[in-house]
Amino acid sequence: MNEVTHMNVRGEWMRWLLAWLVATGSVGSTCGQEPVSGVGAETDTESLTALSVNVEFRNDLRIFTVMTAVTAAGFAAGRDSLRDSRVLPVVRETLSQLDWGVLETVRLGFRSYRFPDVVEQYTAFISLALLLEDPPSLRLRQDAPVIPDDVKPLLGFERYLAEFYDKAAVGELWERVRPYYEEELRSYHPVMARAVQEVQTFARTPGRVAMDRTLVVISDLLGLRNVVHARNIEKTYVIVLGPVSDPMQNLQALEHEYLHFLLDPVLEKHGGVLLKHRDLLELAEKQPDLPASFRDQFLLLVGESLVESVLLRIHPPEDERAETVKLFRKGYVLTPFFLRRLDSYLQQSELRLPEFLESVCQAVDRKEVEKDAELIANWEEEFRVAAEQAKSAEHERRRSVELRQKQTELLNRAADSLSRGDFTEARAVLEEILTATPEEPTALFYLAQIEAQSGNHAAAARRYEHLAGREDVPDWVRGWSFVRWGRFLASQGMFAEAREKFETVLQMGGDLQGATQAAKESLAQLPAVDGR
Numbered sequence: 001m002n003e004v005t006h007m008n009v010r011g012e013w014m015r016w017l018l019a020w021l022v023a024t025g026s027v028g029s030t031c032g033q034e035p036v037s038g039v040g041a042e043t044d045t046e047s048l049t050a051l052s053v054n055v056e057f058r059n060d061l062r063i064f065t066v067m068t069a070v071t072a073a074g075f076a077a078g079r080d081s082l083r084d085s086r087v088l089p090v091v092r093e094t095l096s097q098l099d100w101g102v103l104e105t106v107r108l109g110f111r112s113y114r115f116p117d118v119v120e121q122y123t124a125f126i127s128l129a130l131l132l133e134d135p136p137s138l139r140l141r142q143d144a145p146v147i148p149d150d151v152k153p154l155l156g157f158e159r160y161l162a163e164f165y166d167k168a169a170v171g172e173l174w175e176r177v178r179p180y181y182e183e184e185l186r187s188y189h190p191v192m193a194r195a196v197q198e199v200q201t202f203a204r205t206p207g208r209v210a211m212d213r214t215l216v217v218i219s220d221l222l223g224l225r226n227v228v229h230a231r232n233i234e235k236t237y238v239i240v241l242g243p244v245s246d247p248m249q250n251l252q253a254l255e256h257e258y259l260h261f262l263l264d265p266v267l268e269k270h271g272g273v274l275l276k277h278r279d280l281l282e283l284a285e286k287q288p289d290l291p292a293s294f295r296d297q298f299l300l301l302v303g304e305s306l307v308e309s310v311l312l313r314i315h316p317p318e319d320e321r322a323e324t325v326k327l328f329r330k331g332y333v334l335t336p337f338f339l340r341r342l343d344s345y346l347q348q349s350e351l352r353l354p355e356f357l358e359s360v361c362q363a364v365d366r367k368e369v370e371k372d373a374e375l376i377a378n379w380e381e382e383f384r385v386a387a388e389q390a391k392s393a394e395h396e397r398r399r400s401v402e403l404r405q406k407q408t409e410l411l412n413r414a415a416d417s418l419s420r421g422d423f424t425e426a427r428a429v430l431e432e433i434l435t436a437t438p439e440e441p442t443a444l445f446y447l448a449q450i451e452a453q454s455g456n457h458a459a460a461a462r463r464y465e466h467l468a469g470r471e472d473v474p475d476w477v478r479g480w481s482f483v484r485w486g487r488f489l490a491s492q493g494m495f496a497e498a499r500e501k502f503e504t505v506l507q508m509g510g511d512l513q514g515a516t517q518a519a520k521e522s523l524a525q526l527p528a529v530d531g532r
Helices: 016-024 061-072 088-096 100-111 118-130 157-167 170-187 189-203 247-269 271-284 298-314 320-329 335-346 353-362 366-419 423-436 441-453 457-468 475-491 495-506 515-525
Strands: 047-050 055-058 214-219 228-233 236-241
Touching: 055 170, 055 189, 061 088, 061 100, 061 118, 061 157, 061 170, 088 170, 100 157, 118 157, 118 228, 157 170, 170 189, 170 214, 189 247, 189 298, 189 353, 214 247, 228 247, 236 247, 247 271, 247 298, 247 353, 271 298, 271 353, 271 366, 298 320, 298 335, 320 335, 320 366, 335 353, 335 366, 366 423, 366 441, 423 441, 441 457, 441 475, 457 475, 475 495, 475 515, 495 515
Parallel strands: 055 214, 214 236
Antiparallel strands: 047 055, 228 236
16 A cells, blocks of 8 residues: 555654643643634635534644645655645745745744654644634643653744744735645545444444534645644644645544543543552653653553444454554553453443443553553564564475576476587486476486487386376376386287386376377377277
8 A cells, every 4th residue: 555655654643632631630630721822723624514423523823834844844845745736746846936035934943853754753743833823923831731751852943933833925825725634624525424334333333423622624736645644732633644645544533532532531530540550651661662741641542442342342363363453552551451341331231322321441450461462562572473473484485486487497498408409418407406306307307318319218108107296296297208118018918018008198187298199199009909
């Protein structure tokens, strides 16, 4: 499914709300929240539609401004991931007409930030945009929640944005490209509807869910292809979708976030109980693939374990054990625990998932999770052994193919030498083949021909007899071996035995390469015996 620049990223789904509740000791409490600036406002954003399940599709001028600025500064310069973009050429054309000083200011600011990975850089800038006031001020919100660690290095970049927005006429540029964004968002309506339907069907929840939270879907056509970035700002869940060839590719990413949207309230309600098992963080932080953003964030790990487990039940993988190991090694150590509980849930058709999870949160057990760690290690060892065996088998297969290719080349050389009557060269080549594979049938057949041509008919006949008795030789080799063995027997006056060999050929199938006709002709030349 991959182009060179394809990246599908659903990791790093930071739950700011849960992190803030844990930090403030407010797990389980009800906090008054304000709508997210820029996402909820109508000033420079447009709501395309709103589903009946608190899902909204919106444009966001703050994200467009930030991405236009970093594009001007050279973000991912030279990448071809947007080569089919209808937006990027318009933006670049506009930027090319700007005063050098405007561009240089934002470039100097951009270059002061270094990230080890372009995806991390991209998602950090998107997260920063979500914390800004609406244009034209584009200042950091004074009421912004806890600043995520990946955004902290970018603080200060927002100072360049107000001037850039004004001098680059970003508002006018936005109106030119806005139809493309609206079209992209409309293409996600059926995908999001399916995601909601599949989650609600599994969770047995009604179509209308009354909750004090909103899920907002935003398109970013200047972003990295196939990157989905999700963040929570207070009780608003934001999903930013980069360009993609087919929106349906992001179905599970949307289901992932909608599951958080649906199930996070359960985890918040039972946060106090869950935090009693916070010492499981020690096990989680030993896992090699734990995202840095999840360290010391136990409730986030619980949430990811739960959501990924539900997705495995909605979309059963070909190898559940392998997927479970992968998730466990990412630090989602409660995944096996939740999978077992979800199997029980599926057998209780009268329960809704949020209600069922009430008891599941109470049932978390450290010893059970530690046993799961042992099970994961055992599975990994099985996978390691199986992988080594597969690698060995593949090595043997390649070696066999290479050997066969070499044998074919040598057999062709031997056949050419035989056709020229150069038996010395032919024998040398055939012996090289038989040194590597002593029972190679075609080489043995050619050696028998050399023996016969050299007058050593008895030795040739012994080889023909040996090949005729084997079932693992090519049809033509076996057919001609019977013919030539029969001819030798006839030359010795053993006509009945010779007839038997020729008639055997007539009963054979497959590609005999003329052996059938030769057998008929040889039969015709035999003297009559008992009226035959």
